[in-house]
Amino acid sequence: MNAEIISVGTELLLGETINTDAAAVAQLLSEYGINVYWQTVVGDNRVRLEHAVNVAKERSDIIITTGGLGPTCDDLTKEVVAEAFGKKLVLNEAEEARLRGLYAERHTYMTENHLQQVYLPEGCTVLVNDWGTAPACAFEAEGCLVIMLPGPPLECGPLLEHRVRPLLDARSDSLILSHNVRMFGIGEGTMEYYLRDLMNEMTNPTLAPYAKEGECLVRITAKAATKDEAEALIAPWVEKISRQFAPFAYSVDAENIEDYAMRRLIASGKTAAVAESITGGLVGDQMTNTPGASSAFLGGMIVYTDEIKNRLLGVDADVLREHGAVSREVAVQMAERVREKFGADIGISLTGLAGPGDDGVHTVGTVFVALAVEGATYVRRLYKDKWGRERIKHAAANHAFDMLRRYLDDLPVEIDEENQ
Amino acid sequence: MNAEIISVGTELLLGETINTDAAAVAQLLSEYGINVYWQTVVGDNRVRLEHAVNVAKERSDIIITTGGLGPTCDDLTKEVVAEAFGKKLVLNEAEEARLRGLYAERHTYMTENHLQQVYLPEGCTVLVNDWGTAPACAFEAEGCLVIMLPGPPLECGPLLEHRVRPLLDARSDSLILSHNVRMFGIGEGTMEYYLRDLMNEMTNPTLAPYAKEGECLVRITAKAATKDEAEALIAPWVEKISRQFAPFAYSVDAENIEDYAMRRLIASGKTAAVAESITGGLVGDQMTNTPGASSAFLGGMIVYTDEIKNRLLGVDADVLREHGAVSREVAVQMAERVREKFGADIGISLTGLAGPGDDGVHTVGTVFVALAVEGATYVRRLYKDKWGRERIKHAAANHAFDMLRRYLDDLPVEIDEENQ
Numbered sequence: 001m002n003a004e005i006i007s008v009g010t011e012l013l014l015g016e017t018i019n020t021d022a023a024a025v026a027q028l029l030s031e032y033g034i035n036v037y038w039q040t041v042v043g044d045n046r047v048r049l050e051h052a053v054n055v056a057k058e059r060s061d062i063i064i065t066t067g068g069l070g071p072t073c074d075d076l077t078k079e080v081v082a083e084a085f086g087k088k089l090v091l092n093e094a095e096e097a098r099l100r101g102l103y104a105e106r107h108t109y110m111t112e113n114h115l116q117q118v119y120l121p122e123g124c125t126v127l128v129n130d131w132g133t134a135p136a137c138a139f140e141a142e143g144c145l146v147i148m149l150p151g152p153p154l155e156c157g158p159l160l161e162h163r164v165r166p167l168l169d170a171r172s173d174s175l176i177l178s179h180n181v182r183m184f185g186i187g188e189g190t191m192e193y194y195l196r197d198l199m200n201e202m203t204n205p206t207l208a209p210y211a212k213e214g215e216c217l218v219r220i221t222a223k224a225a226t227k228d229e230a231e232a233l234i235a236p237w238v239e240k241i242s243r244q245f246a247p248f249a250y251s252v253d254a255e256n257i258e259d260y261a262m263r264r265l266i267a268s269g270k271t272a273a274v275a276e277s278i279t280g281g282l283v284g285d286q287m288t289n290t291p292g293a294s295s296a297f298l299g300g301m302i303v304y305t306d307e308i309k310n311r312l313l314g315v316d317a318d319v320l321r322e323h324g325a326v327s328r329e330v331a332v333q334m335a336e337r338v339r340e341k342f343g344a345d346i347g348i349s350l351t352g353l354a355g356p357g358d359d360g361v362h363t364v365g366t367v368f369v370a371l372a373v374e375g376a377t378y379v380r381r382l383y384k385d386k387w388g389r390e391r392i393k394h395a396a397a398n399h400a401f402d403m404l405r406r407y408l409d410d411l412p413v414e415i416d417e418e419n420q
Numbered sequence: 421m422n423a424e425i426i427s428v429g430t431e432l433l434l435g436e437t438i439n440t441d442a443a444a445v446a447q448l449l450s451e452y453g454i455n456v457y458w459q460t461v462v463g464d465n466r467v468r469l470e471h472a473v474n475v476a477k478e479r480s481d482i483i484i485t486t487g488g489l490g491p492t493c494d495d496l497t498k499e500v501v502a503e504a505f506g507k508k509l510v511l512n513e514a515e516e517a518r519l520r521g522l523y524a525e526r527h528t529y530m531t532e533n534h535l536q537q538v539y540l541p542e543g544c545t546v547l548v549n550d551w552g553t554a555p556a557c558a559f560e561a562e563g564c565l566v567i568m569l570p571g572p573p574l575e576c577g578p579l580l581e582h583r584v585r586p587l588l589d590a591r592s593d594s595l596i597l598s599h600n601v602r603m604f605g606i607g608e609g610t611m612e613y614y615l616r617d618l619m620n621e622m623t624n625p626t627l628a629p630y631a632k633e634g635e636c637l638v639r640i641t642a643k644a645a646t647k648d649e650a651e652a653l654i655a656p657w658v659e660k661i662s663r664q665f666a667p668f669a670y671s672v673d674a675e676n677i678e679d680y681a682m683r684r685l686i687a688s689g690k691t692a693a694v695a696e697s698i699t700g701g702l703v704g705d706q707m708t709n710t711p712g713a714s715s716a717f718l719g720g721m722i723v724y725t726d727e728i729k730n731r732l733l734g735v736d737a738d739v740l741r742e743h744g745a746v747s748r749e750v751a752v753q754m755a756e757r758v759r760e761k762f763g764a765d766i767g768i769s770l771t772g773l774a775g776p777g778d779d780g781v782h783t784v785g786t787v788f789v790a791l792a793v794e795g796a797t798y799v800r801r802l803y804k805d806k807w808g809r810e811r812i813k814h815a816a817a818n819h820a821f822d823m824l825r826r827y828l829d830d831l832p833v834e835i836d837e838e839n840q
Contacts, residue, residue, distance in 0.1 A: 011630055013456045015446030016639070019439050022461070026435030036433045037468055039461035041442070048457055072612045072629060073620060111613035133609070152631060154811065178434075189491045189553070193531035196493060209492055210431055211572060219436070274722070276701065280708025281694075284701025284722040289810055291776050293700070299728045302694070302704040304719040308762060312719075342728060356711050390709055391574065 001171070002035040003062035006052050008077050009151055010043035012067075021066040021149070021156045028160050032168045033176040033223060034062065044074040053084040057144055064164075067151030069134040071114040077148055078137075082121040085141040089119040092126060095135045102133060127163035131155045138167060145171075177230035178221040180210075181241045183248040184257050184402050185415065188216040191245065205233050207241075214398045215257060218245075247411045250402070257398055261405040262290035262297075265346075268408050273342035274300035274400075275313055275334040277325065278352035278367055283397050298342045303334070313337050324361050326353050331368035332377050339372045347372040348404065350396050352382070354389045367396045371403045371413060378403060378413040421591070422455040423482035426472050428497050429571055430463035432487075441486040441569070441576045448580050452588045453596040453643060454482065464494040473504040477564055484584075487571030489554040491534040497568055498557075502541040505561040509539040512546060515555050522553060547583035551575045558587060565591075597650035598641040600630075601661045603668040604677050604822050605835065608636040611665065625653050627661075634818045635677060667831045670822070677818055681825040682710035682717075685766075688828050693762035694720035694820075695733055695754040697745065698772040698787060703817050718762045723754070733757050744781055746773050751788035752797050759792045767792040768824065770816050772802070774809045787816045791823045791833060798823060798833040 005025050011017040022039050029036050040056070042048045049068075056063045068077030082089055095118040103110035117134040120126060127136035127147075132155035138147045147164060149156050183191065188211035192199070195218065199207045205222035218241055222233035242249045254260035265272055274283045280302055287297045303309040306325055310317050315333045323329040331351050339347025352367030353359060365384040370377055380399055384392050406413045425445050431437040442459050449456050460476070462468045469488075476483045488497030502509050515538040523530035537554040540546060547556035547567075552575035558567045567584060569576045603611065608631035612619070615638065619627045625642035638661055642653035662669045674680035685692060694703050700722055707717045723729040726745055730737050735753045743749040751771050759767025772787030773779060785804040790797055800819055804812050826833045 010628070012443070013446055013459065014450045015443040015448075016630060018443045023432070023435040023438045026433055028435075030434045037463065037465075039433065041459035043457065045457075071609045073616060074628070108610075111610065113613055113616065114609060154633075189534055190528075190531065192492045193533055196533060200493060208430065208494070210436060274701075276704070278708075279705065280713070280717070281696065281701025281704025281720065281722065284696070284724075285699065285705050285813070288698075288700025288724065288774075288813070291809065294724060297700070297724050299722040299724040299732075300701065301721055302701065302719040304704075304708065304714060304717050308719045312761065341732065354708075389711065393705075393708070 001033075001061045001173075002037055002059075003029050003064060004056040004060035005036060005039040006049075006056060006063060006065045007039065007041045008044065008049060008065055008067040009041075010045070010074070012041045013043045020153045021151060024153070024157050024160055025064050025066065025149070028164060028168070029062075029064075030176055030178075032172045033174045034168070034172075044068060044076055046076055046080055049076065049080045050084055053081055057084070057142065060144070062145045062147070064147045064149065066149045066156055069117060069136070069148060069150045071117050071133070073113075075116065078119065078121065081146060081148060085121075085139070085144075085146065087121040087123070087139070087141065090122050091115075092118050092120045092135070095120070095126060098128070099133055125167075127159055129155055129159060130162075131158045136163060138164075174223055174225055175227065175230060176221060176223050177227060177234065178219050179234050179238055179252055180217045180219050181238060181245070181249050182215060182217045182251050182254055182257070182260070183245055184215050184250055184398065186216065186245065186248040187211075191216055191218065194244070195241075205237060207237070212256075214395055247406065250405055250409075257405065258286040258401045259290050261401040261408070262287055262293060264405050264408045266290070266292050266296045268296075270345040270408075271296055271298050272346040272348060272404070273298045273338045273344035275338035275347065275349040276300060276302050277304060277309070277334070277350060278354050279350045279393050279397050280304065282393050283348065283350065283400050286397060286401070298344050300342070301338055309334065313341070324359070326351055326359065326362045326366055326368065328368050328379050328381065331370040331379055332372070335370035335372035335377055345373065346404065346407070348400050350400055352392070352396060354392045356389065365392055367392065367399075369396060369399045369403060371400070371407060373407065378407070380414060421453075421481045422457055422479075423449050423484060424476040424480035425456060425459040426469075426476060426483060426485045427459065427461045428464065428469060428485055428487040429461075430465070430494070432461045433463045440573045441571060444573070444577055444580055445484050445486065445569070448584060448588070449482075449484075450596055450598075452592045453594045454588070454592075464488060464496055466496055466500055469496065469500045470504055473501055477504070477562065480564070482565045482567070484567045484569065486569045486576055489537060489556070489568060489570045491537050491553070493533075495536065498539065498541065501566060501568060505541075505559070505564075505566065507541040507543070507559070507561065510542050511535075512538050512540045512555070515540070515546060518548070519553055545587075547579055549575055549579060550582075551578045556583060594643055594645055595647065595650060596641060596643050597647060597654065598639050599654050599658055599672055600637045600639050601658060601665070601669050602635060602637045602671050602674055602677070602680070603665055604635050604670055604818065606636065606665065606668040607631075611636055611638065614664070615661075625657055627657070632676075634815055667826065670825055670829075677825065678706040678821045679710050681821040681828070682707055682713060684825055684828045686710070686712050686716045690765040690828075691716055691718050692766040692768060692824070693718045693758045693764040695758035695767065695769040696720060696722050697724060697729070697754070697770060698774050699770045699813050699817055700724065702813050703768065703770065703820050706817060706821070718764050720762070721758060729754065733761070744779070746771055746779065746782045746786055746788065748788050748799050748801065751790040751799055752792070755790035755792035755797055765793065766824070766827070768820050770820055772812070772816060774812045776809065785812055787812065787819075789816060789819045789823060791820070791827060793827065798827070800834060
């Protein structure tokens with residue numbers, strides 16, 4: 001069984017919008033072992049959309065479209081797709097009532113163009129959209145399962161999970177299962193070098209390397225009739241690779257290093273506080289994205305000026321004067337002071353220069369990250385040349401989380417500066 | 421002149437990676453008035469990549485590929501594309517020297533597989549990659565301009581700007597220019613309703629509505645021989661629409677509301693500090709993404725627990741007890757106290773419940789945002805039901821920035837709760 005994703009929207013062709021929907025659809029399909037060989041993007045254009053649908057009909061068992069279901073006059077998907085399969089659009093009265101109800105609830109006047117959304121292909125299954133106004137729908141015709149989803153990712157995502165998943169459950173024979181061994185502090189090319197022979201030899205499971213922003217991972221993928229069989233194929237490889245790449249390999253299937261570190265922190269029963277200069281609140285923000293954060297994260301101080309570092313956080317004025325705000329000494333004091341002030345087990349600090357201008361002393365990209373605990377304070381010095389402002393901030397935050405997880409996992413917290 | 425984007429990578433088909441490169445390529449092309457009618461995604465698969473290249477050759481004047489230039493054995497793009505145009509890959513000695521130099525500089529051992537990256541199509545123009553190891557390249561053959569770029573967005577992005585842009589400069593006859601009137605606090609459907617007749621009538625410039633996360637915009641696009649002519653076509657419409665949708669229309673061409681608000685703050689000469697509970701540092705993080713932030717942003721406190729709100733920020737224990745941390749009263753005190761403590765002109769605070777668990781009193785999604793200045797404190801109450809944790813945080817932050825920009829632009833800061 002194979003599927004094709006057709007994303008509709010001139011905003012995608014103009015690069016105005018990033019195609020996150022295609023990734024979300026693809027992820028779900030791959031869970032079901034449904035191969036996706038093609039993704040196509042077309043604009044809000046009748047002729048090219050029709051062509052894409054006709055090509056997809058010939059080579060794919062499932063077609064999933066995203067976008068073009070809304071109330072505006074360039075929303076053409078339902079019309080064109082229905083026509084390609086010889087179907088008419090008819091007013092769906094249940095959906096009309098739902099739509100009118102939504103507007104009444106919001107005390108908002110519903111302009112008439114919104115009704116366009118509730119004309120659906122005759123005989124289709126309505127996929128009720130509890131996250132927006134435009135209903136999604138599915139139908140089978142000419143040996144093809146066709147599913148049309150709205151474009152806004154915050155509607156497309158939940159519809160995939162709660163409406164499309166049940167449709168696929170009934171249709172799957174085999175499944176593809178993957179686990180990711182995630183690594184921090186090693187490059188993709190180097191990792192792959194040590195795995196190349198295995199990658200070429202193995203067929204089930206397979207190994208594939210990926211680079212993510214500042215991290216990399218090995219994906220181990222197995223195809224089997226049941227989930228248990230697939231897990232049994234994967235398990236020995238997860239263990240082998242995790243061992244081979246320790247201490248870089250920090251987790252299996254964590255979403256990213258910050259989420260992994262926060263879950264470890266929450267599980268440890270310890271508390272943390274942050275003192276952020278260069279990152280401006282990013283580390284605190286990331287810490288509070290993990291559900292349950294409030295049991296482990298007490299808060300922090302964003303100390304963006306020298307005066308505030310001294311007066312509110314208590315960094316010595318002498319130290320600031322002598323070493324400058326971007327220094328090992330200031331990082332150490334920031335981590336220790338915030339730990340004391342908040343009464344936390346762990347204090348984390350970040351100070352550096354994100355640019356674009358420099359301070360006359362340090363080069364843009366110089367960052368110190370410190371982690372203070374009872375009786376010890378660890379520091380890493382990073383140097384990220386030629387990087388943009390946000391990227392430097394994210395790299396600094398990643399290192400803070402790597403220090404945190406290494407501390408909690410009883411691994412060396414500081415690392416060789418050469419390998420940063 | 422029209423172009424086609426072919427994105428290569430099984431990680432894209434599996435939904436592992438979101439295709440940001442395609443958007444970046446498309447944006448650049450649309451600046452040059454080069455129409456993109458198709459984007460295709462294929463995996464690291466020789467047969468399908470070859471098919472995609474052959475289809476593209478027939479219908480497009482320019483082919484831009486992203487991905488598959490790296491050192492790993494599933495990086496096939498150069499090989500397949502060169503073959504499709506009857507070209508050989510040859511070792512590029514300058515690039516080999518550069519690659520070896522990079523590794524020497526990093527004191528890292530270069531495994532031999534990395535050399536694969538410096539085999540390039542004979543006679544091509546090398547697009548030197550100063551942001552990574554794999555060089556990009558371009559060649560012309562069979563009436564087609566072919567450009568191959570690496571997949572990592574932090575390499576692809578700068579290569580587009582510094583290497584591909586000069587190539588396109590030489591080839592453009594007409595250009596497409598767009599300006600975006602950005603709005604906050606009005607829905608796309610409603611906005612479009614008031615513009616529909618115009619949208620249908622106009623041909624040059626054209627109007628198109630877009631929804632962005634929590635915001636929307638009207639894009640006004642003109643095609644002309646010169647930039648000045650295009651600007652002259654667009655200008656009256658920017659003015660007309662900005663006036664029609666005031667005070668929702670906050671800016672022309674701002675990247676987003678936080679960047680706009682920060683630039684306004686920096687220009688005003690005023691200073692700000694933040695007290696963040698629900699957002700955990702997100703507002704401070706966003707404030708410090710705008711270059712020059714350090715002249716206006718002093719810092720803030722992340723006060724994630726009641727004890728810290730009271731002891732370190734100075735919110736009255738009585739008020740916390742009586743009204744709870746998620747209340748108008750606590751938001752007001754947080755904004756006023758952080759303003760005093762930091763000695764800022766403007767204090768901003770956010771308190772609310774992001775979930776997943778509730779506090780027994782408030783529903784998940786309830787947020788209070790306050791802005792305190794000399795002599796006045798403004799509050800908005802938001803209620804974002806059924807939203808996820810990160811989305812609630814971002815919505816709250818957006819409102820903080822909308823309050824800030826409205827204050828600086830002398831507009832009403834509080835808004836009718838019905839319209840949030």
